[in-house]
Amino acid sequence: MMPEMLWKLLEITIIIALLIPMAAMLVWVERRVIGIWQDRHGPNRVGPFGILQSLADLLKILGKEDWIPPFSDRLVFILAPIIGAICVLMSFAVVPFSPDIGVSDLNIGLLFFLAMASLAVYSVVLAGWASNSKYALLGGMRAAAQTVSYEVFMGLSVMGVVLLTGTFNLREIVLAQSEGWLIQSQFVGFFIFLVAGIAESHRLPFDLPEAETELTAGFHTEYSGLKFALFFLGEYLGVTLISAMSVVLFFGGWLMPEPLSAWLPPLVWFIIKIMCFVMFFILLRTSLPRPRFDQLLKFGWMVMLPLALLNLIVTALLRLTGVL
């Protein structure tokens, strides 16, 4: 009993201890890759290839004054970034990394992920409200509307997966894909999930809550120092999480087709797949412009919602008739 629990705690600690530096690395990777795509070099001075850039940034951010605006609501102001980081980290608890790594096999794993994603919005909304400044407030309101809307399609889009695998348990979903990845039949669902995921983690092109050009920095305008770093951490962990979930739900998790699977351990395959998605997210960021807010919501309700419902119904019909 006791050693088992200790072992679990150790596993959690290791996963967190790997995830957080990874998120920090991601900041560097993103800046470097965007640099390459914009015909620049990107940060390449600190350490070999600039790998330690994030460390330098961290040190700098720790040295900054951690200012809490006197006009803010102190408690909520402090709480907001913590909620964000915790929600994203909690979601990782249900992600099955490999056949025997993964914190928990919750039988409602998928629901747990959706729940945490929907709680994460509080971080942004409350940050916007507590800052008590108009830019932050606008950002928070945008975040609330955007997240609540896109949550709907995100939930609906993964229901096709649940229909086909018959379970909410993420590990079982992965195992059910041993014959073939679900992307073969659920490409519409995957597309919707991806778009909704971008909107949920408010990355570009759907970063309207923090749209720099119009809202200075949106909901984290008033944040500085460590609390700002927490927001940053939450954002990059969110990107990793959405990538991981896409891989788990649609691309067979750690599974690979026959000849390839023997080459590398499952965990490595999983990470490689995640990195592909992260790269895709970064590519989206460099290439696509930000839509207007009403366009975003219109696109959501007019295009994505019918598409998600259609996908669900067609999947159900095909399932009933035994095609899938």
Add this chain to the structure above:
Amino acid sequence: MNKEKLANSLIFSQLRTMWLVLKHTFTKADTVQYPEQKPYLAPRYRGRIVLTRDPSGEERCVACNLCAVACPVDCIALQQVVDDDGRKRADFFRINFSRCILCGFCEEACPTYAIQLTPDVELAEYDRQNLVYEKEHLLINGPGKYPDYSFYQQSGIVIAGKGKGEAEQERPPIDIKGLMP
């Protein structure tokens, strides 16, 4: 807007953009690794300012103050003195490079080609006071971009070693009180 166009703009143009950006993975970076790898600066690049000398090695600047007037940020300060040999010189000549915007107006205004901008841009200092250049810092031992030009050889001013009418393109003075044509 018809449906087809809309669909095009929604999906196709986005994908095309992403493809175009992705292609840049294999293009060479336009920026250079600066301290190790210097970018090419044209000879007429507007960088650090120098005061030049005429071909005979004398200071060109006659301290006429035109550059100081032309300077939009008022970063040139100078004072004129007249030497015994008839030449005018700047008693002091000071440029505050922490204010200079390297616009080149001073160079345009200068009647003697004394003040010139050079393609040296590395003006960084830890102490701001070090950016205030005095005359001895500005003066170089050469004529700069105009190797043959000498103001005093063009103008009618009398200096030691050059009397009236001895300048280039100048005729000897006419004796208006004489009777000869």
Add this chain to the structure above:
Amino acid sequence: MLTDLATIDSLFYLAATVAVIASLKVVTGSNTVHALLYLVVSLLAVAVCFYLMGAPFAAGLEVIVYAGAILVLFVFAVLMFGLGKDETINAPKSKSVANMFGAMLLAFALLLELTVIINNAQIQQTLQANVVSSKAVGIMLYGPYLLAVEIASFLLLAGLLAGYHYAKPDVQGSQL
């Protein structure tokens, strides 16, 4: 030790206490957003209760729908008012420590509990023994409770139509 505390009963009562305290804070507080936050905590605690009673599906939906969507809309509505004048008049003048850390403590208790549940293999097993699976929930909803589901959906449809009607640009064509 942590393991002794971590029986289902004690966890349930802890979550229930959190829910009760948080609900009390909802109705006694004077700051709207803080009250809503307490409501969120209370709903989360109720979700934990559901989970401990073997209804993980209901727990998940509770968090997604109530805490994640409906209350976000509440907060959204409150955001419109901002930290206006009337808000600051009602707000307690002295921000005592208890006031500051109440919500945080309650939420922390829940977080701890969740970690214990996730960690604890034994509890996992007991929980899995008598769970109501999502399949069973679906069968119940579309079997005995079909009428209730239909009535609820009618209600929602009516709400949807009313919302559409109010949000529609009026006859003159001017935007609301």
